């Protein structure tokens with residue numbers, strides 16, 4: 096645990112030190128769970144967004160993108176269920192005055208039981224070696240079976256109490272499990288209350304005419320209310336999708352873990368409209384396609400897993416998360432939801448407007464079903480950034496910090512370094528930049544010894560360093576150094592563009608999805 100915390104702290108401080116993420120309004124001591132993306136962070140974020148957009152919109156003839164407003168008519172949120180149901184159960188500890196999500200307290204308790212199971216499995220695996228059969232062990236070992244039953248029964252009871260809105264029982268459960276406040280160790284709890292996560296604001300200048308609005312808590316509804324406009328003007332035929340990226344706002348009760356859980360964040364969502372009855376097939380397809388997108392970035396298959404939901408949201412008939420191994424363990428990165436016709440039907444009802452698709456072939460109208468893929472851009476940023484940050488022991492006994500970002504996402508693709516600040520080398524370096532900058536983000540660095548500059552670019556995630564030296568003046572060649580292997584090659588200046596393109600072009604990365 097201590098190592099995990101330590102690794103995570105390194106991620107946060109590296110993000111700040113190298114111009115990726117700053118605390119918002121830092122000079123005023125910051126704003127909790129709100130962050131700003133700095134000069135490198137904004138580029139990385141833009142590249143992730145583009146990587147998603149190309150995969151979803153550009154490569155699929157039947158998916159189009161929109162950009163809906165953050166403000167929406169307030170009835171939208173009544174229809175979607177957010178006014179009534181977008182809340183979390185909260186509980187306060189009377190001694191520490193700390194606020195928690197009651198369900199998360201219980202889930203953390205269950206996670207500890209699951210940790211015990213994992214420990215037993217590890218012990219047995221060591222004891223039995225090759226002959227260890229994990230499935231059989233889980234089914235037959237008395238202690239493990241008891242742990243599993245206990246974990247399941249706690250989660251079942253929690254699920255049932257939440258479903259029945261029996262918040263008193265959630266409190267009873269916390270008391271029966273003797274869960275203590277992680278800060279103070281106190282078990283002196285308030286009652287559990289529901290807390291709506293939407294931020295309210297007002298539209299209009301005068302008190303009498305001002306209208307209560309919400310900042311959107313998800314981008315999806317901007318797609319649903321535009322479903323028919325897009326379908327008609329784009330002459331879209333089912334199955335088809337509408338994609339969107341944009342800000343969403345949630346007044347999270349417990350906002351921690353850096354950019355993993357923010358109060359203002361960005362989502363990349365796609366709603367895929369299908370014929371009722373085909374949802375199972377499309378749900379499986381989209382699970383598969385989204386996983387392939389993640390794997391195309393080469394961050395290791397072992398760092399992803401699916402988590403199929405048993406407890407479903409009010410709008411879903413199936414749901415799964417793609418979980419990623421963050422520095423603090425496996426956690427949700429993306430959700431894939433089979434949303435049935437819940438949203439479109441609700442908007443039909445609340446708006447009084449028909450939101451149906453007319454099928455020209457069968458001559459029938461129906462409300463389409465929807466499969467949604469929804470990923471947090473900031474969470475994806477954290478996934479990429481935290482996995483990329485590595486400390487490496489080198490052969491000469493030193494260590495280097497290297498940010499192994501997938502080169503397609505790296506903010507700068509190359510740094511051009513004159514070996515010395517004289518003899519005309521800076522001028523040649525600038526000329527190289529002037530040529531490359533039309534194709535890539537390229538940066539210039541002349542300060543310090545070249546070895547230190549290499550390390551600085553490694554820590555910044557720049558895939559290539561191009562060094563201009565005295566030989567360059569004679570034969571128009573330079574050294575190109577690769578971030579990951581630290582290998583250096585002597586190449587002609589005219590070859591640089593081709594070498595960089597080959598490594599960073601989105602096409603070759605996205606083709607790995609096939």
Ligand SMILES: Nc1ncnc2c1ncn2[C@@H]1O[C@H](COP(=O)(O)OP(=O)(O)OP(=O)(O)O)[C@@H](O)[C@H]1O
Nearest residue numbers: 345355356357360427428429430469470471473474
């Ligand atoms: N507060 C947040 N900060 C950053 N990203 C978020 C936040 N809430 C949701 N997301 C991202 O948006 C995606 C889709 O949102 P969704 O409503 O399905 O999340 P969720 O199930 O409420 O997430 P969680 O269970 O972590 O609160 C999530 O998979 C996540 O990547």
